[in-house]
Amino acid sequence: MTGIVTADHKKTAFVTGVTGQDGSYLVELLLNKGYRVIGAKRRTSTICTDRVDHLFEDKNFILEYYDLNDTSRTWQLINKYRPDEIYNLAAMSHVRVSFDIPENTVDGIAMGTLRLLNACKELVPDSKFYQASSSEMFGDNPNYPFNEESKLMPASPYACAKVFAHNLCRNYRLAYNMHVSSGILFNHESPRRGETFVTRKITLAAAKIKQGLQDRLFLGNLEAKRDWGFAGDYAEAMWIMLQQDVPDDYVIATGETHTVREFLEEVFSHAGLDVEKHLHIDPRLFRPHEVPYLLGNPEKAKNKLNWEPKITFKKLAKKMYDEDYELVKRLKRRIK
Numbered sequence: 001m002t003g004i005v006t007a008d009h010k011k012t013a014f015v016t017g018v019t020g021q022d023g024s025y026l027v028e029l030l031l032n033k034g035y036r037v038i039g040a041k042r043r044t045s046t047i048c049t050d051r052v053d054h055l056f057e058d059k060n061f062i063l064e065y066y067d068l069n070d071t072s073r074t075w076q077l078i079n080k081y082r083p084d085e086i087y088n089l090a091a092m093s094h095v096r097v098s099f100d101i102p103e104n105t106v107d108g109i110a111m112g113t114l115r116l117l118n119a120c121k122e123l124v125p126d127s128k129f130y131q132a133s134s135s136e137m138f139g140d141n142p143n144y145p146f147n148e149e150s151k152l153m154p155a156s157p158y159a160c161a162k163v164f165a166h167n168l169c170r171n172y173r174l175a176y177n178m179h180v181s182s183g184i185l186f187n188h189e190s191p192r193r194g195e196t197f198v199t200r201k202i203t204l205a206a207a208k209i210k211q212g213l214q215d216r217l218f219l220g221n222l223e224a225k226r227d228w229g230f231a232g233d234y235a236e237a238m239w240i241m242l243q244q245d246v247p248d249d250y251v252i253a254t255g256e257t258h259t260v261r262e263f264l265e266e267v268f269s270h271a272g273l274d275v276e277k278h279l280h281i282d283p284r285l286f287r288p289h290e291v292p293y294l295l296g297n298p299e300k301a302k303n304k305l306n307w308e309p310k311i312t313f314k315k316l317a318k319k320m321y322d323e324d325y326e327l328v329k330r331l332k333r334r335i336k
């Protein structure tokens, strides 16, 4: 049996990567639905809970230290809370950085998922498990748009590890009849996106340039095409997947693709800035092996999950810039 039966019989969700972009949107959604949420965060030397700080006062939100690389802690936490739903979002998620620290990246994503799946298989075999798979798994495959059956041709240590974890989830589903679903999520962004990811780097730089705090913006490959959606919409898709009777894999995407250059131009034009005056291309920011084109086909999610993205490209660029503009304004006030 899963879930500690509380007085009001609420469900318990265990979320790894809770301090990340997706973790924060997912926890908000789960708390709103009345879940008790166990947020699993790793120990860091500086406080990095800003994305979930606003949720601390909710008595249904519990933070626990956890690390993908710590088997005994994984078992201890799953045993302690006996969750009904497990969302495995933790990862070293930066593709370019995965070329610099491949061993750490692969161990966390591949072995970390194995550790969590094993603990769930033994301790809560009836729980439902969500795996954060990635469009990066399609890598070198030239036959877009990609759906759930498209060939996986990973082109980075990050993507290779995600393929391992994705296959493992499918294997546990079939071998042990576990309710394991993977969301093959295409790029999704938000004002909470990490500042080293290209979209956020652009919106934050534009907000700082506009307010006189920065002059130059250093970027790598502007021609890579990505299918960009909003993280809040994608967190909803994760939850819907675990409400299905039958587990499965789903592509979550907008079905539109745009270059990094288009995102840059959209943001700068909204800000009233001239791209050419501020842009500098830095070869060090290029990936050793680029994925040139990502475009998803979200038909299965539309038909079976009744899920559709609400925020698409232009709205997303504007939303991210507008929030960063306000953030920079607040920072400026604090400096004065």
Ligand SMILES: NC(=O)c1ccc[n+]([C@@H]2O[C@H](COP(=O)([O-])OP(=O)(O)OC[C@H]3O[C@@H](n4cnc5c(N)ncnc54)[C@H](OP(=O)(O)O)[C@@H]3O)[C@@H](O)[C@H]2O)c1
Residues within 6 Å of the ligand: 016, 017, 018, 019, 020, 021, 022, 023, 041, 042, 044, 048, 066, 067, 068, 069, 088, 089, 090, 091, 092, 093, 094, 108, 132, 133, 134, 135, 184, 185, 186, 187, 188, 189, 194
């Ligand atoms: N955003 C996208 O476009 C996208 C697309 C497809 C798939 N994904 C996948 O979806 C998941 C969530 O993405 P995101 O955008 O929310 O990523 P994110 O903002 O980078 O968050 C990743 C989270 O994982 C945690 N983490 C990293 N290494 C860990 C470890 N060894 N042990 C425990 N926790 C660890 C991070 O903790 P710290 O806060 O301490 O760093 C953070 O909370 C990731 O698995 C990512 O690979 C993302």
